[in-house]
Amino acid sequence: MKNNLDKLSLLVVDDSTINQRVVAMSLRNTMGEIDLANNGMEAYRMYCEKHYDIILMDGRMPIMDGYEATKKIRDYEKEQALDSQAIIVALTGSDTDHEMRACLDSGMNASMLKPFRIHEFLQILKDFN
Template sequence: MAGIKLLLVEDNVLNQKLIYLTLSKYGFKIDIANNGREALKLLEDKKYDIILMDLMMPVMDGLETTRQIRKNEKKSGSVNRNIIIGLTANTYDSDRDRCIKEGMDEYMAKPFDVERFGEIINNFGFEMSTV
C-alpha cells in the first residue's frame, strides 16, 4: 500500500530527517510537526493514516497531544480514530502502559527501527511497500 499519509510529530531535527528519509523510500507521504501544537493545527485540515508521536517535546508533549486528539475525535463524533504510535527513548514497561492509557495505539522505542514499525502498522492493516 503506497502513499500512506503519516504525520511525524518530533522536535529533534536529526530524528525528523532519519525517519523522513527512511519512510519516504517506502512510499510514505510525510508531514512533520515540531511539537504537539503544530500537530493539532495540521490535523484541523488534513487526515492522516498514521501519527508517529514523540513523547517528550517542548510546547506540547506527545501525551497531552494524544489526549487532545482523542478529545477532538469524541467531540466530532468521528468513527475514524487516528492511529497513534508513541515514540520515545524510554523503554520501560511503565512508559508503554502510560502511552496506551493516554490513548496511543502502540509504542516504539528509539532509535527508530523500520522493521519494528512495519510490524506495528501491519497489525493495523497497512503494509510497507518494498524499497
C-alpha cells in the same frame, strides 16, 4: 486502515529535526505522504486541518508533549465523529513501565523505542491491518 502504505498519510512529531529526517528518509519510498511537526501543539493543529492516517509521536517535547497532544487528538476525533481514528505510535527513548503506561493511557495505539527502526514500525502497522 487502507491496505497500501503508499496511499497513507503520516505525521512525524518530534522536537529533534534529526529524528524527523531519519524517519522521513527511511519511509520516503514507503508512505504516500509525510509531514513533520516540531511539538504536540503543532501536531494537533495539523491533524485538525488534515486527518492523518498514522502519527509517529515523540513523548517528551516542549510546548505540548506527545501524551497531551494524543489526548487532544482523540477528543477531537470523538467531537467530530470521524469515521476512523489515526493510528498513533509513540516513538520514545524510555522503555519503563511508567512510560509505556503513559503512552497507552493517553490513547496511543502502540509504542516503539528510539532509534527508529523501519521494520518494527512496519510490523506495528501490519498488526493494525
